[in-house]
Amino acid sequence: MPSLFQNCRLALVVTGLVLAVWGRAPARADEPLALGFRRELFVDQTLIHRLERVRFQIHEPRDEGQVLAFDKPWEGPFSGYVTVLRDGDRFRLYYRGRPTAGRDGDRVESTCLAESNDGIHWTKPGLGLFTVDGTRDNNCVLADMPPFPHNFSPLIDTRPGCLSEERYKALAGVLGEGLFAFVSADGIHWRKMRDTPIFGIKPIDTPGFVHAFDSQNVAFWSEAEQKYLCYFRSYENGMRRIYRSVSSDFRNWSKPGRMEYTAFGQPAPIEHMYTNQTSPYFRA
Numbered sequence: 001m002p003s004l005f006q007n008c009r010l011a012l013v014v015t016g017l018v019l020a021v022w023g024r025a026p027a028r029a030d031e032p033l034a035l036g037f038r039r040e041l042f043v044d045q046t047l048i049h050r051l052e053r054v055r056f057q058i059h060e061p062r063d064e065g066q067v068l069a070f071d072k073p074w075e076g077p078f079s080g081y082v083t084v085l086r087d088g089d090r091f092r093l094y095y096r097g098r099p100t101a102g103r104d105g106d107r108v109e110s111t112c113l114a115e116s117n118d119g120i121h122w123t124k125p126g127l128g129l130f131t132v133d134g135t136r137d138n139n140c141v142l143a144d145m146p147p148f149p150h151n152f153s154p155l156i157d158t159r160p161g162c163l164s165e166e167r168y169k170a171l172a173g174v175l176g177e178g179l180f181a182f183v184s185a186d187g188i189h190w191r192k193m194r195d196t197p198i199f200g201i202k203p204i205d206t207p208g209f210v211h212a213f214d215s216q217n218v219a220f221w222s223e224a225e226q227k228y229l230c231y232f233r234s235y236e237n238g239m240r241r242i243y244r245s246v247s248s249d250f251r252n253w254s255k256p257g258r259m260e261y262t263a264f265g266q267p268a269p270i271e272h273m274y275t276n277q278t279s280p281y282f283r284a
Contacts, residue, residue: 039283068122073133081216091116105147105174110140148172159221175211208237231278240272
C-alpha cells in the first residue's frame with residue numbers, strides 16, 4: 001500500500017510534469033518516441049497518438065491523517081513551503097517556521113528540518129545552531145537571516161562531478177532582494193554560494209510585470225537535458241505565472257522563458273499557479 005508520502009509526492013510531481021510538458025505537440029504515428037525502460041505518466045496527449053475505449057484518469061491521493069504538526073513555538077499556523085528530499089534511506093523535510101502573521105521575509109521566520117526513515121513517522125532533530133524563541137534546542141537550519149527563511153527551497157544535486165561541499169543546494173529570496181543560491185555539504189550547515197543573486201529583482205522584461213519570487217522557487221539537475229533547471233513565480237497583468245531558466249553551473253542562468261498553457265494542441269485559458277513544485281518524475 002502506498003504511503004502518504006508517496007501519494008503526496010505523486011501529486012506534486014504531476015503538477016510539475018503538467019508544467020513541463022504543456023506546449024509540446026502530441027506524438028505523431030510516424031514519429032515513435034523511444035521510451036526505453038522509462039515509466040511515463042500519461043497526464044495529457046503528448047505521448048499518445050490515438051485513444052480507443054480508454055480515457056484519462058489521474059488518481060487522487062488518499063488522506064491518511066497528519067504526519068507532522070507545526071507545534072513548536074517557532075513554527076505555528078503560518079508555517080509552510082514544504083520540500084521533501086530523499087537522501088539514501090532517509091527522508092528530509094524542510095519548511096518555513098512562522099508562528100504569527102507579518103511581512104514576508106521578516107526576522108520572525110526560520111527554516112526548519114524534520115527527518116524520517118519511512119516518510120510517515122517524523123522527528124525534529126535538536127540542532128543547536130541558532131537561538132530562536134529564547135532557546136537553541138530547536139530544529140532550525142536557518143534563522144535570523146531575513147528574508148531567506150521565507151521560501152528556502154533545497155535540493156540534492158545529482159549532477160556527476162558535483163563538489164561534495166555543494167551537494168545540497170537551495171534557492172531563497174523575495175521581492176526586493178532577488179533570488180539567491182545557497183550550498184551545503186550536509187543539508188544542515190548552509191552558506192550563500194555568492195553574495196549577489198542569481199536572478200535580480202526584475203528577472204524578466206515583460207509588459208505588465210509587477211514582481212517575482214514571492215512563493216516557492218525550485219531547481220534541480222535534469223538528467224535528460226544535462227542542465228540545471230529553475231522554475232520561479234512571477235506576477236504580471238494580474239496573473240501568477242511560472243518562468244523557466246537553465247544553467248550549466250548553478251551560477252549563470254539563461255534568460256527566463258514563460259511557461260504557457262495548451263490543451264490538445266490549442267491555447268488554454270491562463271490559470272493562477274500559486275505555489276510551484278515542479279520536479280522530475282523519478283521513474284522516467
